[in-house]
Amino acid sequence: MKVFIITVLAFFLGIDDVSTKLFRRPLLIAPIVGLILGNLQAGLIIGATLEIMWMGIGNVGAYMAPDLITGTMISTALAIMGNPGRSISTMVATAITLAVPTSILAQQLLILVETINCSLNGWAKRLADKADVKGTFWLTWPPAILYGFTRAFPTFLALQFGAGAIQKVVSDLPKFIIDGLSTAGSIIPAVGIALLMMSMLKKAELWMFLILGFVLSSYLKLEILPITLIALVFAFLYERATRETTTNSATKPAMAQETSSDDIDEEDYDL
Template sequence: MGQKTSWPCSTKWWQILLLTLYAGYQILDELTIVSSAGSPVFAGLIAGLIMGDLQTGLFIGGSLQLTVLGVGTFGGASRIDANSGTVLATAFSVALKMDPLLAISTIAVPVAALMVQTDVLGRFTTTYFAHRIDKHVEDFNYKGIEVNYLLGALPWALSRALPVFLALTFGAGAVQSAVDFLETSLPWLTKGLTVAGGALPGVGFAILLRYLPVKKHFPYLIGGFVLTALLTTLFGYTSTLGTAVAGLSEDFTTKFNGLSILGIALIGFAIASLHYKKLIETPKVVAAVNPNDVEEIEDDEI
């Protein structure tokens, strides 16, 4: 019997196929359906399920989601493709047993930045079908409009699916060599990149706060930070105490969970709802406005 073909880094052929299909679909979902399936955290969920390590996938996806939290596009501008970066970082992290933080800094971020070029290529090639649609509009050819609209989705899908497929199929050896070199010859650089990967979500928050009206709602920012810090400390101490008691008594089976992100989100939602209700119930005072006066836009409200 002949030898079985082994795919790079224990990545099965069906895993490569599914990850490639999802990479092509996620950009179409982001552009049309907008079901959140085209987001880094969802990409981490899908990639984690396919690779058999949901925790790593969600960690990398969540970190990339926070990293691009304040990044957006305006008009036809391109931005870094954190979704494809999440897919590849999760796949290689699980297959090579890499530290997820190291995978974020060495794979996810560089890939996300490089994919800007394929995004531009995808936008450029779709103009061919756009011109064909314009021609069919003039001829009232509705069938031609539908066909070319659907064909225009192919360049978008390929702009993500093709790079992901090539990287998963042929790039695993290069990634493995780079990881081995970093861990053996440059351990100081590995530690630095790991720290950088952990700091990236903070960068995303900083970008987001830069564009939010923080000056106007500064009390809410302080209150949310203090409340989260207090609850996190309280839940952390309670969980530690429960673990200590469980170690002393076998009859103690109660489990104490940590502070849920959902709980924090609900607290924030409640405060935001109260603030919104107060705004709509407050009677608006109409004042005479000089036409020559121009209201100044604060820098954090642009």
């Protein structure tokens, strides 16, 4: 029954991914899967870990990113179902190990679906030429349903035939492999955060805020909430300062031009 519920959830998440995009992130998907399987705590931790690992991933231009939805659904479900009674760190390590290959495999299905959807372009153009609003609306449903099956079908196969195999494999794994997976589970999110920071901290002065946050957390031992409130104040002050600097730099040339034009008018008047 749980496999069926997760499969239906994967179907609707596939439709949501091409419509509202409300539940397409691991941080939201994994806790729902954990709640269905009766282990919300593991779902929350797995979701947070996968979210950090995949935070900077997205479709850019023609590039199709790995399927985060299918990867999160399968890896979270199999990690919880295949590790009953194990520690949460073991579940997280298993989820990370399964997330990357499953998301890449599901990525190939998405590319296939995108190719099939291109065949609807001619039909859509004919409807648009006729101003057929109702027909254009109904034409959005076949791709959406296809996206739903693209997420539901691999999820069902993996959960129906892979949970027992995963449980047996994980149970037979030596301790040093489990420890290695746990270590990888700690390193990979840090790498994801580092890549995200490198793309966001492009200005040299922004690194000062990183240093401030490190000092507040590591040396002053502040909790997340006070650090967030302090960061909010600094962000407000930085935004105000940069806005005033931009405004002043934009008004100075205009004032200089106005002054020069006034001088010219006075000279013309004297003549």
